[in-house]
Amino acid sequence: MSKTYELKMGAATREAFGKALLEVGRKNPNVVALDADLSKSTYSTYFAKEFPGRFFECGIAESNMVAIAAGLASAGKIPFASSFSAFVLNKGFEQLRVTAAFPNVNVKIVGTHSGISIGEDGPSQMSIEDLSLACSLPGFTVLSPADEVSMVALMHAATDHVGPMFIRAGRPKVPVIYEASQQFTIGKAIQLTEGTDVTLIATGLMVAESIRAAQALEAEGIHARVLDMHTIRPLDRDAIATAARETGALVVSEEHLIDAGLGVRVAQVVSETHPVPMEFVGIHNTYAESATPEQLVDKYGLLSRDVIAAAKRVLARKR
Amino acid sequence: MQKTTDAAQLSALARRMRRTAIEMIMEAKSGHPGGSLSIAEIIVTLYFDVLRHDPANPQWKDRDRFILSKGHCCPILYAVMAECGYTPKDQLLTLRKLGSIYQGHPDVRFIPALEASTGSLGQGLSIGLGMALSAKLEQSDARTYVVLGDGEIQEGQIWEAAMFAAFHKMDNIVAIVDYNKIQLDGFTKDILDLEPLVDKWRSFGWHVLNIDGHSIPALQQAFAEASATKGKPTVIVANTIKGKGVSFMENNPKFHGAAPSKEEFAQAMAELA
Numbered sequence: 351m352s353k354t355y356e357l358k359m360g361a362a363t364r365e366a367f368g369k370a371l372l373e374v375g376r377k378n379p380n381v382v383a384l385d386a387d388l389s390k391s392t393y394s395t396y397f398a399k400e401f402p403g404r405f406f407e408c409g410i411a412e413s414n415m416v417a418i419a420a421g422l423a424s425a426g427k428i429p430f431a432s433s434f435s436a437f438v439l440n441k442g443f444e445q446l447r448v449t450a451a452f453p454n455v456n457v458k459i460v461g462t463h464s465g466i467s468i469g470e471d472g473p474s475q476m477s478i479e480d481l482s483l484a485c486s487l488p489g490f491t492v493l494s495p496a497d498e499v500s501m502v503a504l505m506h507a508a509t510d511h512v513g514p515m516f517i518r519a520g521r522p523k524v525p526v527i528y529e530a531s532q533q534f535t536i537g538k539a540i541q542l543t544e545g546t547d548v549t550l551i552a553t554g555l556m557v558a559e560s561i562r563a564a565q566a567l568e569a570e571g572i573h574a575r576v577l578d579m580h581t582i583r584p585l586d587r588d589a590i591a592t593a594a595r596e597t598g599a600l601v602v603s604e605e606h607l608i609d610a611g612l613g614v615r616v617a618q619v620v621s622e623t624h625p626v627p628m629e630f631v632g633i634h635n636t637y638a639e640s641a642t643p644e645q646l647v648d649k650y651g652l653l654s655r656d657v658i659a660a661a662k663r664v665l666a667r668k669r
Numbered sequence: 670m671q672k673t674t675d676a677a678q679l680s681a682l683a684r685r686m687r688r689t690a691i692e693m694i695m696e697a698k699s700g701h702p703g704g705s706l707s708i709a710e711i712i713v714t715l716y717f718d719v720l721r722h723d724p725a726n727p728q729w730k731d732r733d734r735f736i737l738s739k740g741h742c743c744p745i746l747y748a749v750m751a752e753c754g755y756t757p758k759d760q761l762l763t764l765r766k767l768g769s770i771y772q773g774h775p776d777v778r779f780i781p782a783l784e785a786s787t788g789s790l791g792q793g794l795s796i797g798l799g800m801a802l803s804a805k806l807e808q809s810d811a812r813t814y815v816v817l818g819d820g821e822i823q824e825g826q827i828w829e830a831a832m833f834a835a836f837h838k839m840d841n842i843v844a845i846v847d848y849n850k851i852q853l854d855g856f857t858k859d860i861l862d863l864e865p866l867v868d869k870w871r872s873f874g875w876h877v878l879n880i881d882g883h884s885i886p887a888l889q890q891a892f893a894e895a896s897a898t899k900g901k902p903t904v905i906v907a908n909t910i911k912g913k914g915v916s917f918m919e920n921n922p923k924f925h926g927a928a929p930s931k932e933e934f935a936q937a938m939a940e941l942a
């Protein structure tokens with residue numbers, strides 16, 4: 351374990367996105383932003399207020415927005431197009447494929463309100479398949495920051511990175527994991543705790559849950575390594591292979607369909623490098639429902655409790 | 670349920686449904702009051718006068734279909750469907766809570782009589798076309814009614830559906846645009862103006878009726894004219910006020926998707942008494 355984490359409540363990653371968008375907009379005059387009638391919810395309003403001339407409100411027309419962003423990128427701008435993840439990816443998918451991924455243009459798609467932790471609005475607004483969709487676009491870089499610090503840092507990295515990208519953000523406030531000085535590199539996982547018994551790999555809000563799980567396991571004498579997989583693509587193969595070799599058992603947790611997101615991608619790397627037992631935490635083959643975010647992560651099994659149970663299952667299989 | 674053509678009775682019912690919708694949103698502490706209030710007369714006129722339906726027989730093959738394409742405004746629809754007897758009235762205040770059939774957006778897994786799961790804007794008219802095509806295939810005179818938001822019709826799919834409906838002379842479908850002039854981020858004229866709206870629909874080959882969406886006689890007349898119009902689909906551009914009936918919500922973008930405070934709720938209840 352070694353390091354302990356306080357996990358004090360911080361800002362939502364969508365709000366951190368809004369703040370960071372304003373920062374990168376101040377730094378780089380090529381940055382432009384687009385939204386589809388959700389700027390108050392995605393917090394792209396921060397940018398829109400300061401740079402009205404560089405902000406394009408597209409109305410409720412996500413596919414058009416995505417292709418406009420692709421055009422802006424082709425002409426040399428750095429467009430950040432935001433909406434709920436469910437709408438920008440699902441409605442804009444064909445445009446992402448043909449106007450962004452295929453010609454490999456420098457668009458940044460930001461999907462907020464990902465996962466089921468949006469709560470009361472229910473499944474039509476929830477995105478439980480976005481990592482899968484984004485990872486099925488060749489050439490796309492896919493980021494899924496866990497807290498406000500990593501979102502801001504990765505937004506700066508995203509602006510400097512040339513190439514199409516999807517950035518996943520959430521609705522609820524989430525605990526702060528990182529100190530402000532933490533460095534982030536796209537494609538490099540961050541090891542949060544040391545351990546040799548089992549590795550807990552997580553992304554998004556499951557990172558804090560995995561830290562909590564590691565702390566609880568520590569009290570039982572089980573030393574868990576926690577990896578924040580903030581980049582879903584390209585995956586940090588070295589960190590995964592090393593974890594498999596050094597700890598011999600892995601748990602992968604995500605607020606996403608369990609058979610279509612981070613877990614299966616990690617399993618591919620593990621089977622190619624150093625096969626070891628694995629267990630998975632995620633959403634099982636269903637749409638969720640309306641309830642409070644707290645009730646939903648409980649009902650659909652996305653708590654440290656579920657990570658701990660998976661760790662025990664995988665430890666039982668490890669020899 | 671008791672159907673009626675009496676405008677005064679329908680108007681009183683609309684007022685009561687508004688009250689129930691606000692109570693539901695208050696209890697849920699979230700939801701979309703503005704666009705629920707703007708369609709009160711439309712939904713009440715449909716369910717209590719115009720629609721051919723039977724709450725005791727929701728699967729009736731020849732029933733008219735209703736789709737709330739702007740699914741976020743479901744509180745008023747739930748209130749009306751419960752009043753009709755489709756769903757329990759005594760559970761209305763469980764809106765958006767764990768285990769409730771009254772989901773945050775219409776969900777046919779919980780209420781099959783809703784006809785369609787909506788919430789992602791832009792798709793209801795196409796679903797309605799499918800139902801209307803099926804009615805034609807079955808030689809049923811069932812009609813399909815779809816309520817669209819004005820912000821919603823910024824979606825390109827709406828215009829694909831509009832073209833299809835006119836080309837196929839679908840006179841058994843009626844679209845109603847809730848022209849309340851406000852969407853999520855603000856006024857439609859500032860976000861992505863829809864004007865000239867009547868001309869747009871007309872040029873797409875639709876029979877267009879431009880009416881006061883809060884006038885029950887105007888709605889009744891428009892629905893009658895739609896039924897009598899052969900060879901083309903009809904769209905009713907219903908000019909409405911977002912938040913209608915609660916003074917501080919009227920024409921106020923703030924109440925697109927926010928529950929009232931305690932004090933605001935008390936005032937709303939007084940105004941809708």
Ligand SMILES: Cc1ncc(C[n+]2csc(CCOP(=O)(O)OP(=O)(O)O)c2C)c(N)n1
Nearest residue numbers: 387704788789790818819820821851852853
């Ligand atoms: C495809 C899609 N994009 C965005 C949203 C988020 N959203 C919910 S309501 C709304 C505004 C709708 O405005 P309008 O259609 O005018 O509805 P009303 O004024 O009747 O509430 C938006 C953007 C959504 N539900 N679906």
Ligand SMILES: [Mg+2]
Nearest residue numbers: 819820851852
């Ligand atoms: Mg509107």
